[in-house]
Amino acid sequence: MVLDAGHTSMKTLLWLQSGGCGGCTLSLICAEQPDFITALEIAGIRLLWHPSLSEATGSELRSVIDDVRAGIMPLDILCLEGSVIHGPDGTGRFHLQAGTSTPMKELIADLARRAGTVIAIGSCAAFGGITASGANQVEASGLAFDGAEPGGLLGGEFRSRSGFPVINISGCPIHPDWVVETLFQLGRENLKPSDLDNFGRPRFYADHLVHHGCPRNEYYEYKASAEQLSNLGCLMEHLGCMATQVHADCNIRLWNGHGSCTRGGYPCISCTEPQFERTAHSFFETPKLAGIPIGLPTDMPKAWFVALAALSKAATPHRVKSNAVSDYIVTPPVGQKGKKGK
Amino acid sequence: MSRRIVGPFNRVEGDLEISLEIKDGTVEAAWVNSPLYRGFEQMLTGRDPRDAIAVTPRICGICSVAQSLASAMALADAQEIAPPPNGALMRNIILATENVADHLTHFYMFFMPDFARPIYEGEPWHDEAIARYKAVEGMAVREMLAARAAFMHIMGMLAGHWPHTLGLQPGGTTHAIDGAGQARVLATLAAFRRFLESRLFGDRLESVTSNGSGADLERWAKLPGPQASDFVAFLRISKALDLGQLGRTSGRFMSYGAYEMEGAHFFRRGIYEAGTTGTLDPALITEDLSSAWFAHRNGARHPSRGVTIPDANATNAYTWCKAPRLDGKVVEVGAIARQVVDGNPLIVDLVRSGGSNVATRVIARLIEIALLVPALEEWTRRITPHEPFFKQGGIPDNAEGAGLIEAARGSLGHWLTIKNGRILNYQIIAPTTWNFSPRDHRGTPGACEQALAGAPVRQGETEPVAVQHIVRSFDPCMVCTVH
Numbered sequence: 001m002v003l004d005a006g007h008t009s010m011k012t013l014l015w016l017q018s019g020g021c022g023g024c025t026l027s028l029i030c031a032e033q034p035d036f037i038t039a040l041e042i043a044g045i046r047l048l049w050h051p052s053l054s055e056a057t058g059s060e061l062r063s064v065i066d067d068v069r070a071g072i073m074p075l076d077i078l079c080l081e082g083s084v085i086h087g088p089d090g091t092g093r094f095h096l097q098a099g100t101s102t103p104m105k106e107l108i109a110d111l112a113r114r115a116g117t118v119i120a121i122g123s124c125a126a127f128g129g130i131t132a133s134g135a136n137q138v139e140a141s142g143l144a145f146d147g148a149e150p151g152g153l154l155g156g157e158f159r160s161r162s163g164f165p166v167i168n169i170s171g172c173p174i175h176p177d178w179v180v181e182t183l184f185q186l187g188r189e190n191l192k193p194s195d196l197d198n199f200g201r202p203r204f205y206a207d208h209l210v211h212h213g214c215p216r217n218e219y220y221e222y223k224a225s226a227e228q229l230s231n232l233g234c235l236m237e238h239l240g241c242m243a244t245q246v247h248a249d250c251n252i253r254l255w256n257g258h259g260s261c262t263r264g265g266y267p268c269i270s271c272t273e274p275q276f277e278r279t280a281h282s283f284f285e286t287p288k289l290a291g292i293p294i295g296l297p298t299d300m301p302k303a304w305f306v307a308l309a310a311l312s313k314a315a316t317p318h319r320v321k322s323n324a325v326s327d328y329i330v331t332p333p334v335g336q337k338g339k340k341g342k
Numbered sequence: 343m344s345r346r347i348v349g350p351f352n353r354v355e356g357d358l359e360i361s362l363e364i365k366d367g368t369v370e371a372a373w374v375n376s377p378l379y380r381g382f383e384q385m386l387t388g389r390d391p392r393d394a395i396a397v398t399p400r401i402c403g404i405c406s407v408a409q410s411l412a413s414a415m416a417l418a419d420a421q422e423i424a425p426p427p428n429g430a431l432m433r434n435i436i437l438a439t440e441n442v443a444d445h446l447t448h449f450y451m452f453f454m455p456d457f458a459r460p461i462y463e464g465e466p467w468h469d470e471a472i473a474r475y476k477a478v479e480g481m482a483v484r485e486m487l488a489a490r491a492a493f494m495h496i497m498g499m500l501a502g503h504w505p506h507t508l509g510l511q512p513g514g515t516t517h518a519i520d521g522a523g524q525a526r527v528l529a530t531l532a533a534f535r536r537f538l539e540s541r542l543f544g545d546r547l548e549s550v551t552s553n554g555s556g557a558d559l560e561r562w563a564k565l566p567g568p569q570a571s572d573f574v575a576f577l578r579i580s581k582a583l584d585l586g587q588l589g590r591t592s593g594r595f596m597s598y599g600a601y602e603m604e605g606a607h608f609f610r611r612g613i614y615e616a617g618t619t620g621t622l623d624p625a626l627i628t629e630d631l632s633s634a635w636f637a638h639r640n641g642a643r644h645p646s647r648g649v650t651i652p653d654a655n656a657t658n659a660y661t662w663c664k665a666p667r668l669d670g671k672v673v674e675v676g677a678i679a680r681q682v683v684d685g686n687p688l689i690v691d692l693v694r695s696g697g698s699n700v701a702t703r704v705i706a707r708l709i710e711i712a713l714l715v716p717a718l719e720e721w722t723r724r725i726t727p728h729e730p731f732f733k734q735g736g737i738p739d740n741a742e743g744a745g746l747i748e749a750a751r752g753s754l755g756h757w758l759t760i761k762n763g764r765i766l767n768y769q770i771i772a773p774t775t776w777n778f779s780p781r782d783h784r785g786t787p788g789a790c791e792q793a794l795a796g797a798p799v800r801q802g803e804t805e806p807v808a809v810q811h812i813v814r815s816f817d818p819c820m821v822c823t824v825h
């Protein structure tokens with residue numbers, strides 16, 4: 001039951017968690033058609049261990065890890081969920097592995113050197129994420145990035161045995177399909193380093209913007225903006241939405257069957273990007289300079305944006321203007337039936 | 343006497359290590375260690391108060407909605423606003439959806455797989471346990487994952503996604519649904535009900551919850567439908583292993599009250615001890631730092647005045663978990679506490695006869711699933727499309743607020759102080775902070791530490807299976823515990 005006939009050798013996968021919330025695993029088990037366990041089987045992947053799924057506990061797990069470290073058990077894929085914790089003062093004592101008192105960062109570094117491919121699951125493991133917010137008292141970093149800068153635990157030059165940099169499936173949390181489709185491609189051995197962007201993110205989801213497919217696009221076009229969170233209008237001008245700048249396909253593939261942040265009525269807070277946690281302003285407020293949002297869409301010259309925004313605002317139809325500040329559609333589109341043929 | 347360290351403990355949420363003192367094949371004493379510290383309370387200091395709703399859910403990926411609702415309630419308390427009726431209904435629906443999904447995940451993915459362990463080879467029920475519940479390989483977990491993922495479409499429809507939605511706000515919820523959306527949620531619930539009634543219970547949910555005593559439950563379990571269900575498979579194994587005798591605590595329970603509507607709770611707020619319920623005074627809650635790696639350990643404080651300054655060199659400490667106490671005493675929280683405080687006749691009867699134990703903790707969770715799905719249906723029907731779901735409120739410059747709610751695993755509280763429009767102090771006590779708390783200044787062990795004392799250790803066991811049943815019966819969430 002694998003994706004290609006001929007690929008009969010199973011790949012091994014070990015999943016560890018460190019400075020995170022476990023939410024990426026919880027999101028991942030929302031995978032559908034197939035469920036995550038079946039998806040692993042189809043990808044030709046054998047779980048050596050996963051903290052939420054496996055039977056092995058305590059010494060049983062420690063012996064799995066010992067076998068990998070001794071080279072007895074080959075490790076094809078290492079997944080880390082959660083950031084690497086270096087504190088206090090570089091000792092790693094804020095996260096010691098239960099049962100061994102080894103700083104997790106040491107265990108992770110050792111296993112990463114032995115792994116065929118290393119995958120950072122979620123923005124914490126990729127860049128440091130929410131665990132690195134505020135004063136970053138726990139000295140959290142990503143595997144190969146410290147925020148937006150290459151570095152982190154393994155360093156920007158790190159390449160795993162297969163020649164890949166760390167694959168950063170960023171997101172807080174990840175979409176289950178981002179992980180499953182990466183594993184499918186690894187199982188088929190058709191993923192190439194060039195399939196990753198500059199931050200190591202798989203381009204199949206990171207070459208899109210969250211704005212793509214957003215149902216508020218017409219409001220965006222006219223700069224018809226929501227005034228409060230429940231309104232239907234565009235969330236960019238006032239309510240902190242960064243979807244036009246953020247790399248991910250959230251409004252194309254949808255979450256839990258139906259949703260996305262902007263569909264749920266709240267702004268995209270940029271959770272797939274490095275340092276999304278470090279906003280100088282509130283997540284729910286758009287920072288402005290002289291009334292103009294500071295963070296303008298990617299690739300767009302500012303003068304053009306301002307000119308077009310002024311023009312489109314002036315041209316906004318009543319329908320769009322009135323719906324933008326309502327929680328339901330109050331002005332439906334006018335039908336075609338009034339048009340008479342000749 | 344020998345000392346043994348068990349860890350890493352899996353099929354619990356987050357990191358857990360347990361030290362056991364074992365004598366003559368019995369656990370004499372236990373120490374529970376939460377070995378991961380992330381510092382969420384300090385991350386929040388100085389931030390815009392509204393951001394707590396984005397930051398606190400990320401404490402925990404499995405109790406994410408619970409964290410965000412506690413934070414929304416603390417902010418609402420500070421803002422002195424309340425959501426419109428639709429918003430209040432949606433809060434309940436979204437929280438109950440998470441709590442039901444968590445109970446289901448716990449049962450199939452975290453708890454049942456231990457019965458397929460090789461140590462039980464030869465038991466008459468072992469082959470069935472392997473076929474159905476074995477970790478990764480058993481059939482039940484895949485059926486559950488498919489049903490759970492479909493059920494979680496409710497989150498996609500109402501809250502954008504799960505985990506880590508921003509849809510729960512102090513003034514209600516951010517996405518208004520219409521009649522079609524309402525019908526779609528009801529259809530999703532109906533499909534989920536089918537899974538529960540065919541696989542988990544083998545009977546209508548209303549029949550499951552009509553069992554008013556342990557004796558009723560035993561009679562019901564012999565009916566042909568229930569007999570083939572996963573719940574009754576658990577009851578059979580539980581009886582064979584005498585899990586009703588395992589993992590006792592002092593039997594003092596607390597619930598903040600769950601699913602608030604118009605000032606009342608669907609599951610009542612209160613405390614329960616020795617057969618009587620009482621009122622809860624949240625002013626009597628304190629956190630004791632005597633055994634935790636923190637500075638400023640002198641005297642226990644109410645969380646509204648709590649301090650969190652990590653100190654990895656603190657003496658006589660063995661965990662990052664603080665020790666919350668109610669009126670200086672240990673309490674147990676969770677589904678069993680909620681149901682006994684609410685007066686659920688079955689759980690009250692089981693607790694009266696057997697105290698708090700592994701079996702009753704699991705039964706209480708499953709009974710709660712059977713109670714909550716009909717409630718979800720009812721709340722969804724009561725939504726009035728085209729009425730408001732959300733009310734805008736302003737953030738005061740100076741205020742205090744508390745948000746006390748029930749997560750799947752028990753009582754969750756957020757305490758917040760706002761000064762000059764910024765967060766001055768933010769303190770969180772999570773359910774597992776109560777259940778997996780360390781010893782306090784009197785040396786009194788926390789609930790799980792109490793429950794582990796007396797656990798049998800079989801010949802040749804490294805990680806005693808009884809210890810695993812006891813620990814997992816609490817459904818611990820360690821990432822919430824320390825945060």
